Amino acid sequence: MGLLESLKTKVLTADGAMGTLLYSYGLDYCHEEMNVSKPEIIKKIHKEYIDAGADIIQTNTYGANAIKLARYGHESRVAQFNKAAIQLAKEAVSQGGQFILGSIGGIRGVRKTDLTLDEILIAIREQVELLIEGELDGLLLETYYDFEELTETIKMIRTLTDMPIVAQVSMHEPGVLQNGLSLNAALQELERLGADVVGVNCRLGPYHTIQAFEGVELPENSFMSAYPNASLLDIEEGRVIYESEVDYFARAAVELRDQGVRLIGGCCGTTPKHIKEVKNRLSKLQPVEKKEAKLQEAIQIREPEPRNLEPLHEKVKRERSIIVELDTPRHLEIAAFVEGAKTLYDEGADIIMMADNSLASPRISNIAMGSILKLQYGIRTMPHITCRDRNLIGLQSHLMGLNALELHDILAVTGDPTKVGDFPGATSVYDVSSMELISLIKQLNEGISFSGKTLRKKANFSVAGAFNPNVRVLDRAVSRLEKKIEHGADYFISQPVYSKEKIKEIAEATKHLSAPIYIGIMPLTSFRSAEFLHHEVPGIKLSDEVLERMKACEGDKAREAEEGVAIAKELLDTAAQHFNGIYLITPFLRYDMTVQLMQYIKLLDEQNKGVNVNV
Known part of the structure; x- marks a missing residue:
């Protein structure tokens, strides 16, 4: 049974953060390079999430594109890192039959970088082709703040394959993207473009992620996903930390299921302990088929007062x-x-x-x-x-x-x-x-x-x-x-x-x-x-x-x-x-x-x- 067939009848649990565990081991350099230099650690993390009950794991390829790897001088090693990541994930699930998603991370944040969208798509296409070649169960587009980048990436991928796409936006504010588009409208657009699973990851903790989904209608032809952070981040002695009790995170996962989400994992700060408790809470629950979304009335944005003096450019x-x-x-x-x-x-x-x-x-x-x-x-x-x-x-x-x-x-x-x-x-x-x-x-x-x-x-x-x-x-x-x-x-x-x-x-x-x-x-x-x-x-x-x-x-x-x-x-x-x-x-x-x-x-x-x- 494939990923989409499973989501028709089940609420699936995904894995949690990779970077959080690598940081905990004192490994804070290029994570994707570790697919080659420290494969035993990457495989160990995959196994820990599988042992915790994850139905889905993602490859350690979030930043495995030429643009992000160039920060470390590894832009020529895109194929090496992606192929190694695919192999490690497949070895980890060989006995359990879990699904594997090829992770692709967004490049633009609030700052769009000096790169053009065409240059970004060329780099992502190189990675996508490698992940498709790896015969995975789907692609995971995650941590996309720039909606244009995400939509154009989906369009590009759909010219290459019909494999399942999980497309996730990231928000600064609950329920609205940084361009002002509502989450509800954004997910509908992602579905229209061909994404099979649409959702949210990173930046927000469980509370605000639930709040965001309260205003989202159930998609007609796709499923919804959520990978919240463990909590809002804090800084302690110069290091980023996330304070979150495992039980609280798991209870939030149940509330996300109540909002119609069928694929639930974790982002920054989450560990196998979080995923184990999420799996325990979700394993006996069936997907929600109907919900009443709390659609917010559009706030009227007032026009500015007329200027007393003509703009100079006029x-x-x-x-x-x-x-x-x-x-x-x-x-x-x-x-x-x-x-x-x-x-x-x-x-x-x-x-x-x-x-x-x-x-x-x-x-x-x-x-x-x-x-x-x-x-x-x-x-x-x-x-x-x-x-x-x-x-x-x-x-x-x-x-x-x-x-x-x-x-x-x-x-x-x-x-x-x-x-x-x-x-x-x-x-x-x-x-x-x-x-x-x-x-x-x-x-x-x-x-x-x-x-x-x-x-x-x-x-x-x-x-x-x-x-x-x-x-x-x-x-x-x-x-x-x-x-x-x-x-x-x-x-x-x-x-x-x-x-x-x-x-x-x-x-x-x-x-x-x-x-x-x-x-x-x-x-x-x-x-x-x-x-x-x-x-x-x-x-x-x-x-x-x-x-x-x-x-x-x-x-x-x-x-x-x-x-x-x-x-x-x-x-x-x-x-x-x-x-x-x-x-x-x-x-x-x-x-x-x-x-x-x-x-x-x-x-x-x-x-x-x-x-x-x-x-």
Whole structure:
């Protein structure tokens, strides 16, 4: 009798965690490599679960694909590890007749990685073909946070085989995926795509897993599975632990059966002791044929209040628009900063932009200064948000605060590494890349949190992406812009450019983009600062001509500043012909220099009325 035939009449017990036991043995390196280096331990764990009563075990192949194995330098050993795992599982069940599922783990989490979906599917296909060749009883797709990855994987597998597929999602919040889709809808979609068993594993403990299944209807043509963690995780002396009594876990298994689940195993923290007790509780129970799902009424997500000011990415498509950057102070005296911001805004800046601890050095919080400027002086402000300083919790909290303060204009950037700043030993977080951050911000605009939970109201952010055109191959930089547009970027703000030819090259290379660009111009204050920018600041390069002109003024502060403004004006002559959006970076709080440039832009616009430019 095959796996699916058994599930028609029985509630089956699966095995528990492999990694938990390997960690308990002090083995915390590549688990899949142990299929070859320590086969006796892997086989022993399989036997322990079988002796505990498991009807189903899974191969030790969760991460046995080229992408995950590359972390250990084992990407060329995919076939070796998978074949060894299959052999060990078959030897373990040779006398008991248990079913074997080939385990395939999801790759994307909240962070989608820099890999494309096509690259992921190529790696998974290699593993799938090996598991199919091994003539197992089915495939187990587990710990999939990214629903698109799971659905595309199922589609790919169904072109290769009709063997049973167990497809399991993972959730941050009970009953909802991280993209906001309900678990009920997700399982129905997996069934439609050809999964034979649909369910949940990992992340949530028994309590929340049961809660999630209460809102799930019984599938019409598939069965349901659940592999909860032993409990919510805890950290003890730097090690992840799970606190769960065996009896509690087994009682939860019975409640999962009451919700219509027919395949019940364990994920992180579970051991053969858990599975033995689960088997004892489930062995005399029949599958549930009918249930009344507690379908939740969809929570209405309110639309955001209309914005008082037009988004910049809309305005710049029609007319001249100027963003001015003014860094917040590195000390507690704010009077000069406030005075500068007021002057620049009165001079005609559409918005005052503030970096997020530029060059990884602490400054007064841009959300604090943005609030002061907005609430006390009516100045529109635009904070940067870096991926460096905040984890996902901090990022969402920060963004929710910005929306509450009606600071809706933001620039999402990666952030300079901590090694260049005041605290080189500080930790860089980088939970997500700037592209992923843009996507997550746009998810907030749909009223969905990073974890998939409803926010009850849509955020109202206009999101800019950073653009570094100072690279050897501009086409590659433009390709990154195209990807950022796919992730949701509304417009772009460039690093400062110091060459008329480069400005023209940028205009030509980006004219096909749907998102407008603000071209960056920053006046130089001295030859020393010019050399510093050119040689030490990532993303900024000066032309030989500019460096020579600044060097000719070296030592005369007034002449250096005058020459810096003159160079910037010449660049503006070209920039204004090709771009509606101008981004002026104020150096060292020298906003008097920026004011000169703003006045010059007004003069150019008066002279060039009626001349069309690129957006």
